[in-house]
Amino acid sequence: MAGTPTYGVLLLSFSRHSHQRNFVPLYQAHPRTRVVAVADDDGAIDEDLRQRNRRRAVELGVPYLPRVDEALARSDVDIVSIAHDIERRADLALRAARAGKHLWIDKFLGATLEECDAVVAGVAASGVRAIVPSYHYGSLVRHAREALGTAALGDLLGLHVDVMFSKGWPRPIDPGERRPFQRPAGRWKYPDLKRELLTVGAYAVGLVQACFDAPVTSVVAHGDAWFFPEHARTGTEDFATLALTDGAGRVATLCGGRVGVATHPAGGPARACLVGTRATVTVDAKRPAAQAFLRDDIVGADYTPADDDPMQWASGPPVLNRALAPDPTGLAAGLDDLVAALDAGRAPAYTVADARDNMEVLLAGYRSIADGGRVVDLPLPRGGT
């Protein structure tokens, strides 16, 4: 690919709560990207993360830079891969955009709707390109868009999505340790859990965004801790459901949650029903798949999560079905889209505005859960989210 530039990628941190470790092989494999450094603000992070960042830099053979602003000043940095804790992402995204760097952001722009709005505005003002790759390029959306592209479906009336992660080791919950449901209020980071409406439900909302051409207008949600004492003790949800309508009068329902290992042959269902006037189409992100029933693998399977990854954020249980799709998560396709967007001077298919809207739906869901299942209208008022 002589004559075409390669883009230097700066990795902004390896938070345990992020997917930077999944992004690195993509940058390494892509002919148009190269990792140039790892950076963080050492004074703002804990020792564990400082050490992890340094280890990763050594493994990658690139420098570790302990001050983000100095890293952003480097001329060999074109793209900043932001995978810090949610609470730090908006600040880093805005600083990177002001420095003229393009952005690859892991799942969420910020911890509040106001932070997300600020990132959207900051990206627009700076003229950089920004992608949030997690929700738009995977098999679930790819299959659904194929169905939407056929005349067989007719007009889309509704969408129903179930996404669950068969991860973590559920344990009985003592009713005495259960805390009332807590609204996020800008705090997402817990040492031993993730809020799963946000973490898993975001994929289902991403599918809604891909299928509905009008914004979401109302939401009802329910959520609770069913599987993990960690969630019960903190008043957070490990499983949640959400029903919504859009501006064109369509309806959607979805669920998202972490439901424990060994509950699904492919690591958790990721299915959707697209309801049209002429047909209903079922989409399964885990199909087509090769089914592997290998005796030694099955009878010798160890489903116990590793001690240092009990919720299996960075690992997964043994699976019996393996999707045939070469890029089921769509991250490689997302990187292709970002590179093409940079070459063409256009926006990628899923932008920071889309990610902001995705989070707004989820925040409306949290508000509904906290208010006992009230119907919450969108757009949400700004302030105090």
Add this chain to the structure above:
Amino acid sequence: MSAPRVVVVCGAERCAALAGVRGPLDVVACVAGRRPGPADLPREASVADGLARGVDAVVVLTPYRSLAADVALCRARGVAIACAGPVPDTGDDVCYAPGRWRFTPALRRLGELGARPAFGRPVYLRVVSGGAVGALQAWWGLVDGLDAAVGLLGAPLARLWIGAARRGNRWHGSATAMTRNGATAQIAVVPAPGPGDEAILLGTGGLVSVETGDTGLVVLADDGIHQVRPSTAWPDGGWAEAALCAPEPRPSPALDAAARRSVLAALRLAARSGRLQPVAVAQG
């Protein structure tokens, strides 16, 4: 005892279920929609015409606007009538025989698996079923789905929201329900024929599910790949036999008569307004 002689009322979207009804019951005629029923089954234009055959009972698989008048006619003639859903525009629900879902193979199997100790506590139910060509069919589908939710989640309803979308006469209804044990059900009724066997039941011990594409009968043809649904997938035969022949009492429905009518009103309002509509459910 010989099987009761019955007239069956069914819409076009449910004609495929007739074969299953003819097993346990002596179906002498059908009052059917546009799609022709079995070739050897006489068709009548109305329930009144069907009653002229001297039948023991009328079985209604599909709702229609004048159902209440036909219920009154049957009662006046002393003929039993069993409806798979509630009667629109009337509080007369005596003829409603709830629980058609119990005869759907997929949901019945989910119920059996969900009763095993390994399943743990119920958390979530998803059901996608067909048959919602019009508003009344969507209503019946939602009411049946809510009955399934109570049966499979093991607790009465505590809260309920209805959503709906329509284009012309093609209706799509959804119900989001929370049961008193905190579990949630999401029921979708789609405007397509079919008994509906896409279902997921999640418990604290794991997941049991039945998928639409898992019919076990796949045809590779010039015009594509087709799944063929076996006639045993329809619940109507078992349900109708139980409704007419099983000793009382019938299973209790998830919703009382007032709440069932509220579901229909909410369905229509949701389709008009584009908003989710709450429905009050009885708190026993």
